[in-house]
Structure formats: structure tokens, C-alpha cells
Amino acid sequence: DIVMTQSPLSLPVTPGEPASISCRSSQSLLHRNGYNYLAWYLQRPGQSPQLLIYLASHRASGVPDRFSGSGSGTDFTLKISRVEAEDVGVYSCMQGLQSYTFGQGTKVEIK
Amino acid sequence: VQLLESGGGLVQPGGSLRLSCAASGLTFSTYAMGWVRQTPGKGLEWVSSINGGGNTTSYADSVKGRFTVSRDNSKNTLSLQMNSLRADDTSIYYCVKGRFPERCVDFDVWGQGTMVTVS
Numbered sequence: 001d002i003v004m005t006q007s008p009l010s011l012p013v014t015p016g017e018p019a020s021i022s023c024r025s026s027q028s029l030l031h032r033n034g035y036n037y038l039a040w041y042l043q044r045p046g047q048s049p050q051l052l053i054y055l056a057s058h059r060a061s062g063v064p065d066r067f068s069g070s071g072s073g074t075d076f077t078l079k080i081s082r083v084e085a086e087d088v089g090v091y092s093c094m095q096g097l098q099s100y101t102f103g104q105g106t107k108v109e110i111k
Numbered sequence: 112v113q114l115l116e117s118g119g120g121l122v123q124p125g126g127s128l129r130l131s132c133a134a135s136g137l138t139f140s141t142y143a144m145g146w147v148r149q150t151p152g153k154g155l156e157w158v159s160s161i162n163g164g165g166n167t168t169s170y171a172d173s174v175k176g177r178f179t180v181s182r183d184n185s186k187n188t189l190s191l192q193m194n195s196l197r198a199d200d201t202s203i204y205y206c207v208k209g210r211f212p213e214r215c216v217d218f219d220v221w222g223q224g225t226m227v228t229v230s
Contacts, residue, residue, distance in 0.1 A: 039217035041155075048205060048221040049147075049155065060219060092155055096216045099169065100147075100157035 002027050002095050006103035012111045013087075019080040021106045023093035028073045029056075037097040040069055040078045043105075044089040052091075053078065085110060112136040112220045114206045119225030126196050126229070132189040132206030132222060140164070140184040143209035145218065146191050148202035148227075158204070159191065163212040174200075196229045203227075 003026040013019045029036045036056035041049040051060040053069035056076055066081040080087055088110055093103040118130040130146070145160035159170045159180040168180050179192040189206055206222040209215025 037216060048223055050221065051217060051219045054210070054217045054219070094155070094217065099171070100160075100215070102155040102157070105154050
């Protein structure tokens, strides 16, 4: 099974400042089609998870452009260019190459 | 696109429960669908997936042999039959939509979730 490891697990942020979350996989997520099967989700308090980023770097529909995803192979990063209050919640990465496994989640909260 | 789960509740260990997910706003048969669960306060765990045609299914090892996923494309409905339930199956179960017909790859739409408690 592919294991997903996120860091940090808790991230206090200041509105207007950037933030970054790392996700590492135990195996490469690069498919033979050239895409990395890595997605990022945000679960706001009391809500269902929502897709933010798919195929490592593609923003889902309606996601603000302050969110960006990068990385390839086994190392991936989610960046928020300027954090807003509505960005608080738990961010999870997920691999979709071999079945599906999620990272532990990173809780983002306002300082 | 909306996904609406139903069927959750309280069940005794060893019992059975059937979850349903009603999908609207999409051409249902053209997308793989699945179930993801979340133990309150903990992480997300993929449970099962089914392709758009309904003839290919996959399961997490933790539920294989106990859970069965199915779909009725004429009714835009996804189902999860859960048998031999255990305490560690207690979770919120989300119905999820994939972005492709044969495999989800990722989940671009999530339902609101339905709670299953095994006790």
C-alpha cells in the first residue's frame, strides 16, 4: 500500500501571509500518462471535504487562485499565497494511483 | 451536481446496513463513484469504488468480503451493502463522485455524509 505522510500536522497561520503544506508518498505517483495522481482536499469545520487540487497541480472548479499545488514523483506541496480566514480547516492529500490513500491531515488555524 | 446519502444509523455488531446515495445534476452512468469514510476526529479512508458501467468494483482490505458496492444507473443511485459490521466500522460515510468513467482517480464531488454507529 502507498503511504501518504503530511507535514506539519498543525499549522497556525496569519491572515495575509503565505502557508505551505508538504505531502510525501512512499512510492512514486507518476502515472505512465505523465500525470501525478495526487489530490488535495480541504475540510472546513462542520463540512464535507472538497477537492482543491487534482493531478498535483490543477485547481478544481471554483477554487481561488491563491491555492496552488506542485511536485512530482513522491514529493508534493500545497501553497496558499495569502491566507484568508475562510481557509481554516483540515487539508488532506490523497493518492489515486493504486487504490486511494489519504494523508493524516493538516489542521490550519488562525493564530 | 448533488449527492445525498441515506441509510445510516445505529446497528449492533454483526449486523447489516444498506447505505444509498441519490445523485442529481449529472449523467450518472458516465462517472465512477465511491464511498469514503471518516471516523469522527480522525482521517479519511477510502472504502469502495465502482465504475460507471457497474461491472468493476474495488474495496479496501478492511471491508473486503463484508461490503458490497452497487449502482442503478436507471435511478441515479449508488448503494453500499454493509454486512458483518464491527465497532471499527463506526464512521461518517461519504458518497463521492470520480472524474472519469472507469476509475475515480480523485473525488470532485462529496455528499454531506451519513453516520453509521456500530454498538
